[in-house]
Amino acid sequence: PIVSEKILEAVNEQELIDLAKEKGAAGINIAGLCCTGNELMMRKGIPMAGNHLMTELAIITGAVELIVVDYQCIMPSLVQVGNCYHTKMITTADKARFTGADHVKFEMHNGMEQARKVVKMAIERYSMRNPDRVEIPGEPVDIMTGFSNEALLEAFGGSLTPLIDAIKAGKVRGAVGIVGCNNPKYKHDYCNVNLTRELIKKDILVIVTGCVTTAAGKAGLLVPEAIEQAGPGLKEICGNLGIPPVIHMGSCVDNARILQLAALLANEIGVSISDLPLAASSPEWYSEKAATIGTYAVASGIYTHLGHPPNITGSPIVTNLALGGLDDLVGACFAIEPDPFKAAKLIDERIKLKRKGLGLEE
Numbered sequence: 015p016i017v018s019e020k021i022l023e024a025v026n027e028q029e030l031i032d033l034a035k036e037k038g039a040a041g042i043n044i045a046g047l048c049c050t051g052n053e054l055m056m057r058k059g060i061p062m063a064g065n066h067l068m069t070e071l072a073i074i075t076g077a078v079e080l081i082v083v084d085y086q087c088i089m090p091s092l093v094q095v096g097n098c099y100h101t102k103m104i105t106t107a108d109k110a111r112f113t114g115a116d117h118v119k120f121e122m123h124n125g126m127e128q129a130r131k132v133v134k135m136a137i138e139r140y141s142m143r144n145p146d147r148v149e150i151p152g153e154p155v156d157i158m159t160g161f162s163n164e165a166l167l168e169a170f171g172g173s174l175t176p177l178i179d180a181i182k183a184g185k186v187r188g189a190v191g192i193v194g195c196n197n198p199k200y201k202h203d204y205c206n207v208n209l210t211r212e213l214i215k216k217d218i219l220v221i222v223t224g225c226v227t228t229a230a231g232k233a234g235l236l237v238p239e240a241i242e243q244a245g246p247g248l249k250e251i252c253g254n255l256g257i258p259p260v261i262h263m264g265s266c267v268d269n270a271r272i273l274q275l276a277a278l279l280a281n282e283i284g285v286s287i288s289d290l291p292l293a294a295s296s297p298e299w300y301s302e303k304a305a306t307i308g309t310y311a312v313a314s315g316i317y318t319h320l321g322h323p324p325n326i327t328g329s330p331i332v333t334n335l336a337l338g339g340l341d342d343l344v345g346a347c348f349a350i351e352p353d354p355f356k357a358a359k360l361i362d363e364r365i366k367l368k369r370k371g372l373g374l375e376e
């Protein structure tokens with residue numbers, strides 16, 4: 015992610031910090047939104063300001079000089095919202111230009127130079143900030159992040175054996191990746207949070223990426239203390255390791271890393287991914303990217319829940335294939351359920367089935 019990495023480097027350059035101070039600012043604050051924010055938070059510990067349906071809320075704090083768009087999941091209408099304040103919108107990729115935004119094209123060879131230019135533009139706008147309109151509501155919440163596969167393995171003492179033993183003993187009955195977006199069709203974060211809570215209660219480890227992260231973080235599920243909301247087995251395992259029962263693994267593109275973890279588990283046990291007590295879910299998806307990710311999860315043998323179907327229901331053949339036929343082909347299929355409590359039951363049933371298939375107690 016060249017845009018976010020280079021801008022982070024630029025805001026830490028002394029020359030630019032000094033310039034911001036000259037303009038009367040205390041310093042330069044960078045905060046993340048959506049998946050680019052997830053990238054920075056997971057790898058660099060930069061706090062997030064919100065997920066997909068919170069982008070307008072970030073602007074109306076009146077404390078944002080500039081928003082930089084990488085290329086996806088930012089509503090073009092934000093330019094108008096920014097115009098009601100002093101917030102400038104910058105696009106960086108030719109394939110994602112917005113009417114009314116300034117375009118500063120980032121390429122591999124000029125990333126640092128462009129990043130400095132963008133940060134300077136933000137600093138120049140600081141004088142336009144109206145202190146009477148600045149309102150930052152609520153308190154920040156803490157989360158524990160940084161769970162790459164390497165960091166997870168380290169937490170498990172260097173091998174997957176403790177996790178496999180916990181799965182065999184039924185202390186961790188399975189694992190589910192809950193990923194993806196917010197969708198205005200649902201109450202904000204309702205499905206993401208409730209599905210997560212229901213699953214950890216059932217001793218199912220949850221891995222989150224993307225906009226689900228902010229939802230889970232706000233609900234207090236990404237801190238070690240969240241084990242109090244987990245079932246007894248998961249509480250014991252995560253409690254011993256000092257990790258939350260809901261693990262943050264990064265942005266939407268990091269879902270491939272969850273799959274890598276599934277493959278490591280399958281290889282270690284000597285079965286196929288489709289035999290493992292795993293599932294994936296995107297309860298509030300809106301982006302075509304999320305449905306695509308769901309498709310590669312199913313194709314890899316992971317049962318995948320979506321809150322609502324993609325636009326395929328015009329064809330009974332395609333719909334039936336997605337909801338069941340694929341099971342015979344790849345050992346997994348899609349399930350559609352808007353109610354997070356019912357979805358948790360569906361996923362739990364699937365996990366029971368897979369545990370039974372491995373000769374384990376449900």
Ligand code: SF4
Nearest residue numbers: 049087194195224225
């Ligand atoms: S694809 Fe979905 S989860 Fe990822 S940033 Fe966009 S809205 Fe968020």
